[in-house]
Amino acid sequence: MRKMIKTLVEGAFERLVEEKELPASKLKEGHLISVPKQEQHGDYASNLAMVMASVLKMPPRQIAEKLKGVLEENPDFEKIEVAGPGFLNFFFSDSFWHRRLVEIKEKGSTFGSTDTGQGKKVLVEFVSANPTGPLHVGHGRGAAVGDSLCRILKAAGFKVESEYYINDVGNQMNTLGRSVYLRYQEVLGREIEFPDECYKGEYIRDIAREIVEEYGDRFLDMDLDECLEFFTEKAVSKIFKGIKDDLDLFRVHFDNWFSERTLHDSGYVEETIAILMKKGIIYEKDGALWFRTSDFGDEKDRVVKRSNGVLTYFAADIAYHRHKVERGFDMLVDIWGADHHGYVPRVKAALKALGYEPERLNVLLVQLVNLLEGGKVKAMSTRAGEFVTLRQVLDDVGVDATRFIFLTRKCDSHLDFDLDVARKQSQENPVYYVQYAHARLCSVFATAADRGIELAPDSVDVSLLSDSEEIGLMKFLVRFPEVVAASATSLEPHRISYYLTELAGMLHKYYTKHRFIGDDPELTQARLLLAEVTKTVLRNGLELLGVEAPEKM
RNA sequence: GCGCCCGUAGCUCAGCUGGAUAGAGCGCCGGACUACGAAUCCGUAGGUCGCAGGUUCGAAUCCUGCCGGGCGCGCCA
Numbered sequence: 001m002r003k004m005i006k007t008l009v010e011g012a013f014e015r016l017v018e019e020k021e022l023p024a025s026k027l028k029e030g031h032l033i034s035v036p037k038q039e040q041h042g043d044y045a046s047n048l049a050m051v052m053a054s055v056l057k058m059p060p061r062q063i064a065e066k067l068k069g070v071l072e073e074n075p076d077f078e079k080i081e082v083a084g085p086g087f088l089n090f091f092f093s094d095s096f097w098h099r100r101l102v103e104i105k106e107k108g109s110t111f112g113s114t115d116t117g118q119g120k121k122v123l124v125e126f127v128s129a130n131p132t133g134p135l136h137v138g139h140g141r142g143a144a145v146g147d148s149l150c151r152i153l154k155a156a157g158f159k160v161e162s163e164y165y166i167n168d169v170g171n172q173m174n175t176l177g178r179s180v181y182l183r184y185q186e187v188l189g190r191e192i193e194f195p196d197e198c199y200k201g202e203y204i205r206d207i208a209r210e211i212v213e214e215y216g217d218r219f220l221d222m223d224l225d226e227c228l229e230f231f232t233e234k235a236v237s238k239i240f241k242g243i244k245d246d247l248d249l250f251r252v253h254f255d256n257w258f259s260e261r262t263l264h265d266s267g268y269v270e271e272t273i274a275i276l277m278k279k280g281i282i283y284e285k286d287g288a289l290w291f292r293t294s295d296f297g298d299e300k301d302r303v304v305k306r307s308n309g310v311l312t313y314f315a316a317d318i319a320y321h322r323h324k325v326e327r328g329f330d331m332l333v334d335i336w337g338a339d340h341h342g343y344v345p346r347v348k349a350a351l352k353a354l355g356y357e358p359e360r361l362n363v364l365l366v367q368l369v370n371l372l373e374g375g376k377v378k379a380m381s382t383r384a385g386e387f388v389t390l391r392q393v394l395d396d397v398g399v400d401a402t403r404f405i406f407l408t409r410k411c412d413s414h415l416d417f418d419l420d421v422a423r424k425q426s427q428e429n430p431v432y433y434v435q436y437a438h439a440r441l442c443s444v445f446a447t448a449a450d451r452g453i454e455l456a457p458d459s460v461d462v463s464l465l466s467d468s469e470e471i472g473l474m475k476f477l478v479r480f481p482e483v484v485a486a487s488a489t490s491l492e493p494h495r496i497s498y499y500l501t502e503l504a505g506m507l508h509k510y511y512t513k514h515r516f517i518g519d520d521p522e523l524t525q526a527r528l529l530l531a532e533v534t535k536t537v538l539r540n541g542l543e544l545l546g547v548e549a550p551e552k553m
Numbered sequence: 554g555c556g557c558c559c560g561u562a563g564c565u566c567a568g569c570u571g572g573a574u575a576g577a578g579c580g581c582c583g584g585a586c587u588a589c590g591a592a593u594c595c596g597u598a599g600g601u602c603g604c605a606g607g608u609u610c611g612a613a614u615c616c617u618g619c620c621g622g623g624c625g626c627g628c629c630a
Contacts, residue, residue: 036572041573286628289628302627341624367558410567414558416564443590498566501567517588
């Protein structure tokens with residue numbers, strides 16, 4: 001839509017230059033079409049005249065007047081005004097909007113999709129929680145953002161793959177196995193000493209109990225060394241099954257599950273380090289191998305291989321990101337908890353060192369979630385094993401409310417998740433506000449069907465939709481694809497939620513003021529078409545958030 | 554100490570990548586069901602956009618410096 005107007009404005013400008021109405025000059029980048037906040041400033045506005053004023057050495061309003069003269073020849077405009085310092089304000093005719101409405105109806109469930117991404121390949125990596133415990137609420141936020149972003153990017157014409165990186169290597173795996181082993185001993189009546197570094201959560205005991213049920217006491221007298229592998233593997237697979245079940249319930253889908261271990265086993269990590277050593281980017285000091293990250297904007301150099309010969313997590317991560325690029329992705333999106341922000345320069349440095357543009361990597365830092373209940377913050381201590389799991393929240397307030405709340409905030413701001421509000425089924429809880437709008441429209445069609453009325457889209461006289469609320473609704477519906485595209489390119493899923501909330505508001509307002517089904521069959525048909533299209537956009541939008549569009553509530 | 558993020562109405566947050574008179578919801582107060590769903594709608598009040606400079610036609614938005622809050626600064630993952 002904006003693109004269309006922009007093309008028109010640029011065309012008018014070039015024609016004026018050709019006709020020598022304006023001094024010969026090139027169009028400056030940076031002019032844009034916007035939607036004015038004030039209705040009296042038109043449906044769309046262009047700032048071209050102001051942007052070009054300094055180049056042309058002419059007053060902006062004078063330039064705008066000339067452009068207006070040319071553009072007015074287009075019958076789609078009802079009027080064009082020159083306003084303020086030199087804005088061009090465009091007012092489209094009602095019939096223009098009527099035609100758009102019919103177009104949206106034809107597009108149906110594909111309305112909102114664009115080719116903005118031009119088939120660029122994107123890899124979105126998110127959650128990637130270590131398989132040492134169940135997902136907590138913070139992971140949930142990352143999961144909602146990542147999954148929704150994938151849906152939005154797809155709609156915007158990107159080719160998207162989602163990926164979960166499994167850190168199945170390192171001390172933590174042994175610690176996990178040891179924790180379960182100790183609890184196993186405990187469950188079978190042994191006195192144990194539970195070290196501080198072990199995982200204290202109750203889920204460890206649950207796993208130990210399950211192992212007792214399945215295998216009895218056969219490991220009771222075995223040394224840890226002998227059965228560590230068994231306990232580790234059992235624990236990981238059980239925890240991982242839990243994580244997958246939670247994500248499934250949360251409607252979060254992954255195309256790939258990428259194991260860190262495979263990078264080590266295949267020698268890919270060592271190979272990557274060898275490449276960087278050859279380039280002189282990795283050097284030896286104090287028996288360890290160091291990466292010259294400081295040459296690439298990081299604060300200091302980082303260890304990739306410790307003096308004991310063990311590769312660090314960072315080493316694997318360098319290799320992992322190299323692997324991502326080599327798989328042919330044009331753009332990488334990593335969604336991390338904000339507490340990992342110090343890591344960003346390091347990974348970007350690694351990409352640069354390998355000869356890839358660091359701009360390819362977009363890291364979304366998702367800020368932490370404060371869980372509130374009764375006006376107080378619920379303590380979240382991983383150390384003590386006391387944290388609220390994603391599953392608990394889902395069982396409590398439901399998938400739709402949880403996803404929507406996570407998706408109505410920019411991810412770089414802290415989020416207060418108020419459980420009391422999330423449980424409420426009212427306007428305080430915007431998810432129901434939007435869903436209710438959809439359910440209400442469904443109910444309109446149910447009533448229509450009861451009365452033997454069916455929408456016949458091909459024979460609707462759309463020109464009957466002339467109330468300001470109707471035109472306003474149509475204008476807003478038309479914007480949807482642009483919102484999706486902007487949401488994709490800015491990597492900000494929350495824009496969809498805000499759009500939908502506003503759309504729902506317009507619908508509710510319209511609903512109280514007008515009746516879809518009335519005495520006039522022609523008008524009823526026209527309004528049912530509007531209802532149908534609104535319903536479609538609500539559904540398409542909710543789909544992008546992974547939230548259901550219920551027929552009844 | 555250094556780095557990253559945040560600071561907008563009493564509360565929770567938007568603000569379309571620099572546009573015109575800064576917006577929602579909640580909460581407060583007051584209204585609206587004999588009609589397709591009142592999980593809704595309408596109205597009133599509420600602001601020095603943390604503070605101070607700078608950039609320009611124009612700043613909540615960009616740059617600098619402070620103030621306040623959060624998070625990071627391992628041969629951990």
